[in-house]
Amino acid sequence: MVWKHSLRNAFIAPLTYFAIIIGAFFTGTMAVETVFAWPGVGQLAVNSVFARDFPTLQAVVIFGSAIYVSANMLVDIFTPTLTRGSGMHSEVYAPAKRGAAVWL
Secondary structure, three states: OHHHHHHHHHOHHHHHHHHHHHHHHHHHHHHHHHHHOOOOHHHHHHHHHHOOOHHHHHHHHHHHHHHHHHHHHHHHHHHHHHOOOOOOOHHHHOOOOOOOOOOO
């Protein structure tokens, strides 16, 4: 009973926040790699800045952005599936009736 009425609606915010945290984990690992001199993407980014290797730095930034955008997109795609029946998305994803306006 609780899952049906309250936890489905309450599940949306932590799921969205989790997707944002994925991007923060990536940037955090870059800082840790730099501080502790561990080889990885963060060390590659720092070395490319000092060597003025801008194509490599652009690749690192695009890679991080792709991780961030992919995580948010996956959450946005699966949120209506996980919260089905909660009433949050019923107007958006319901098929339009004949002659009715479509909400997008």
